[in-house]
Amino acid sequence: MQGQGLSVEVEATCGRYRDRVATWQADGSPVSFASYFGTIIAFAERLQSAGVGPGSRVSIAFLDGIAGRMLALALLRLGATVLPNLAAFAEIACDLRLVQRPDPAGLGPELQVTPDWIQSPSRLVPVAGDGRMVKVTSGTTGLPKLRVLDEIGLATKLNRSSELRGHVGGAVFIGYNPGSTPGFNTGMRALLAGAAQVNQPATAPEWLAAMIGHGATLVCMPPGSFAQLLAVAEVRGTEGLRLEEIRVGGGALSPRDAQRGEAVFGCPVVNTYGSSETGSIAHHRPALSDGVPGIVGRVYPDMTLRFVDDAGDETDPATGGELSIKLPPALWVRDYPSGQALCDAEGWQDTGDLARLLPDGRLQLLGRVSDALNVGGDKIAPVRIEALTTGLPGLTQIAVFRAPTESGSDQVGLAVVAGDGFDADAFLAHLAGKLGPRYPLVLQMLDQLPMSAAGKIDRAALTRRHQDETRNQRETFG
Secondary structure, three states: OOOOOHHHHHHHHHHHOOOOEEEEOOOOOEEEHHHHHHHHHHHHHHHHHOOOOOOOEEEEOOOOOOHHHHHHHHHHHOOOEEEOOOOOOOOOOOOEEEEOOOOOOOOOOEEEOOHHHOOOOOOOOOOOOOOEEEEEEOOOOOOOEEEEEEHHHHHHHHHHHHHHHOOOOOEEEEOOOOOOHHHHHHHHHHHHOOOOEEEOOOOHHHHHHHHHHOOEEEEEEOHHHHHHHHHHHHHHOOOOOOOOEEEEEOOOOOHHHHHHHHHHHOOOEEEEEEEOOOEEEEEEOHHHOOOOOOEEEOOOOOOEEEEEOOOOOEOOOOOOEEEEEEOOHHHOOEEOOOOOEOOOOOOEEEEEEEEEEOOOOOEEEEEEHHHOEEEOOEEEOHHHHHHHHOOOOOEEEEEEEEEEOOOOOEEEEEEEEEOOOOOHHHHHHHHHHHHOOOOOEEEEEOOOOOEOOOOOEOHHHHHHHHHHHHHHHHHHHO
């Protein structure tokens, strides 16, 4: 079905697998593919009666693992532009906001989605074509950006990713925020493969129970969630699990954690790499990376890569720099609402990631451009410092972040989640010996690391926390 829009593919898939379980409701009752599609059409009827049609700009202003995806698919079928929750984008025009309950502070007209929307449709709402989806991404600066892709582009990216990464037969546990780009993409890949989707409950022990109860064979989640799942499984055991693969995306997974995961779950743990702007780029089993952090595998063969420095000049791949990917035309996306192409005329797309190419052809991520530390004029990626702490006693998690000073130079911020046997003085002495006196260290002891909505470590939040603490100390002590 290459070249067709997502709405056409969803209809064909739901017809092909109509009697299979597509997902489960919160109470555990199954939803067949036929019922899933019927609800999409029922939603489309309701939305159409509310005046939604081709070109309408509609925001889904709530998070629901099942209803949110169905509403998005109904809007695409009507030819609308699907907008995310625009709380952080007050300047973006919106014709209608879909809400679960009235929002007194809401921007623009609202339509409340109530349980009575879920009913048998009275007719088949045709595919209008020209549906578009706008997604939120961190962009290259760490600030939220909006990106838009049409239905054909959405289907092309989803199918390409499934072909390159493969699909494990059986139910898929989706461990991403359902309103996030990876949450939607994972759900759609499962749907198009005819696989049942297991939506993430509230707590890690419940995740494990849901995987066992629904017979999940594939788990897709960000690194932070994987760490929580692993901690629970190490204590409670994995009896009853049928996992064949765990895919961790949205950030690099350490070889140590991947090895622990493979030992506990008895299946491969794969780290996936890609972005809203580029689609899927690579995947890799970190447990096989010989302890080297940040490895994401070899870039897929339909992509070309290069590395550039701060001035935009190409650098030696072994030294690395900001990673730029040359995309096939079918994968190009645009800024929203300007419509401006994100890549240049040749298809080169900057990723905002610092990376380098190892001699064997594998790609190593070194961090985000926006996360790089500037210590006295020396630029250094967080992962290079984090790699120096591997295997230290009692170190459960670490995130290196920018700790700016009034001079404009950065200190090396060290956010640490400690376990038994951690010695802060020995830890700092170890790093000081590795880095030398030119790299001043600032230690933060935390119960847990802050995570973004996409499940990545939020280094910017750690920097803000440090700046707030520094400001409060200046005000307290004059």
